[in-house]
Structure formats: C-alpha cells, structure tokens
Amino acid sequence: MPWFAAAAFCLTVAGLYVGFFMAPTDAQQGDGYRIIFLHVPVSWMSMFIYVVMAFWAAVGLIFNSRLSAMMASALAPTGAMFAFLSLWTGALWGKPMWGTWWVWDARLTSELILLFLYMGFMALQSAIDDQRRADKAGAVLALVGVVNIPVIYFSVQWWNTLHQGASVSLTQAPSMATIMLIGMLLMALAAWMYTIAVALMRVRCIILEREYRTAWVNDLKEIRQ
C-alpha cells in the first residue's frame, strides 16, 4: 500500500511536470487545454471505478463473499470524488473554450447521473444498519446502475453535441502530440495508483471496523499496545 501511494505521488509529479513544462502550448486552445491532464484521467477513472465496483458487487452477490462487498463500498467514495472532479475540471475548461460553465450535453448529463449513482449507492449503504443487508442491497443497486457506463462512454459518438470525441484510442494513432499523450498517460497511471492505495486503505479500515470483536484483530500488534 505505501508503494502504491508513493507511485501515485511520483507519477503525479512527473505527469504534472510533463503537462505544464514540457508539453507545448496548443495551437487552437492556448494554455487552457492543459487541464485535460487532469480532466481526462479523472473521467476515465470515474467510469472505470464504477465498473470495478459493479464487478466486486456481482462477485459479492454470487459467491456471497464478504471481502468483495467491502471492496465495492471502499471504492464508491473515490469514484464519486473522481466523477465530481471530472465535472468540475470540465466546467473550468468549458468556461474559456465553450464560453459557458455547463451545457446540457449528453456526456455531461450522463456523467452527472454517474455522480448521483455513486451518491445513491453510498446513501443506501449508510441507511441500512445490518451490514450484510447493506452490502447486498448496495450490490443490486450497483449492478442496476452499470447500464449508464456504456451510455457515457459512447455518448459522444451517439449524439453529436458540444463535447468533442475521444482523442486517444488503442486502435488508431492518437490525434495529439506524443508529449501531451505521455503527460496524460502518466496522470492516468497516477490516478490508478491513487485509487488502489486509497481503496486498500479504506478496505483495511472497514475490515477492522467490522471485525473488531474477533480474536485476530485483538491480537494485532497495534491494538495490544
């Protein structure tokens, strides 16, 4: 876990350095485009975390395992944070580029719905006192909400609106300069590492909280002291 945190820190510094000092100023957008180094990785993560969360929720429902449900609830706050950051940085970028903070565009709307889904998941879990019921009810909700993910991902292609299409794909040559791409990928990796570190830290807390009566928790070195 400390390694992931350290990796997240180093990659963020490297990504920001590449993004701010090495990448050239964009011909059309000026320096304002630099927010994509935060915006794009954060948006990717917000969607990807939901998929991972739904995956753990499904595993928890199918195999009735406790740890996977804990993973799902540990991921939700991070995902919500990324969804919020994605909307926020998008708004900051939209003001100088589109001349408005917000448009009712398909991708923005569906990202907003994603944020609401994260909040609904957390609200439902915190409203149920019985842990096992909370886990399972949350899992059902997470699986229902997963229909939104493809809608966000393909919204740019399905509806031709203000939000531009993806500039990075696995199959074609990216439509941006290599140095910009490196900066963005570094930031994406940093977001990954951050997510892993924080989710693991949170799941450790959840385990300790739930198992505080068991013998092995009381035998821990930190607790005996």
Add this chain to the structure above:
Amino acid sequence: MKDAFGLSAIYWIVHRELKLTMRRKSDAITPLLFFVIVTSLFPLSVGTDVEMLRRIAPGVLWVTALLATMLSLPRLFEQDYADGTLEQLALSPAPLSAMVVGKVVAYWLMTGLPLALLAPLLALQFYLPTTSILILATTLLIGTPVLALIGSIGASLTLGLRGGGVLVALLVLPLYVPVLIFGTGAVDAAASGLGATANVSLLTAMLLVAGFFSPMATTAALRIALE
C-alpha cells in the same frame, strides 16, 4: 406444477392488488390529485403566456407524473412487508419474480394508467395542440410502466428502512432521467416537425429492457430484505 412461468400467480396477484386498492380508494386517488394540483400550480407561478406554457407543457407534465409515481412507490411493498404477506408470498411455490410482475402490473393499472389518461386533459390547460397531446399521451402510456418497473427496484431496496421515502428519490430519480429525456423529447420533436418515431421506439426499447431485467433485480432485493 404445470404453470412454469407463474402466469396464474401473476393473474391472482393482480386480482388481489386491484381488490385491495378498490377497498382503499384514497390510496389510488391521492397521487392523481397530486398530479392535478402540481400541474395547475405551474401556470399560476410562471405566468399564463400561451407560447411559454405550450413550450414547458411536456416537461411539466412528465416531471409531475414522475414525482407522482415516485411518491406512491412505498405503497408497492410496504404494507405487505409490514403484515408479513410478503414473506408468505416468497414462501409460496410460484416464482417470486412472477409475483413481482403481478404487483407492478397492478400498481401501474392503479397509478400509471390513470396518470396517462388524465394527462391529455391537463395538457389542455397548457394550450397544447391536439397532435402534441396525442404524442404526449402515447409516450406516457409507454413511459409510466418503465417508471413503475424501475421504481419497484428502488422500493424493494429501501423496504423497511428509516427515511425510506427520501432515499427512494435519491436512488430512482437518476435512473428515471433517460425516460424523461425521451418522453419529453418525443413531444418536442413532433412539434418541430421531426417526427416522434425515434423517441417512441427508444422508449419502447427501454420498456422491454426494464420489463425483462427489473423484476429480477426487484426479486433479488426483496429476498435480501426478507432475510
């Protein structure tokens, strides 16, 4: 048992629910009154300009129908859960998902259908032209079952929780957004001469998908609640 899909179970549940609602008519009438009153508030609050009312009418009617559906959602399972009927239903040999379908159908007959039938009348208050009214009624007829189906997931997830009503709103409203967009979009598209077919087809597709998946999710959630 010959009846593998629980068709007779669906029939009996619908029958029972309708009978119960008939005995307590106010349960079914309150959401309708809510619908009428709230839509009437809009012309009073935003002014009676004909053009503007015509423009906001589909949105107002849809949002209010959505809220009326949502407010009556707790009725779907709450009472059966409180008096133990739900547990008996879960124990019976017929599949629980069939019972869920029956309950949702009965619920829609008692709230969604009257809402969709009442909407054209209320649309007259907003000076909507006849073609738009017809399309609005069609989209509501297709859309309200979707609302009922998605709502049943929310209702079953929050069964017996404190603050359930507000929580249902938080869970269900984000999932209602697509229905709302295409429902109002159909009326707008028709008004601007584009034709409503695309939106109506999408709504129907949503109905089919929700009709297939939401009873499964609701059944799973009910079993969790009954554990």
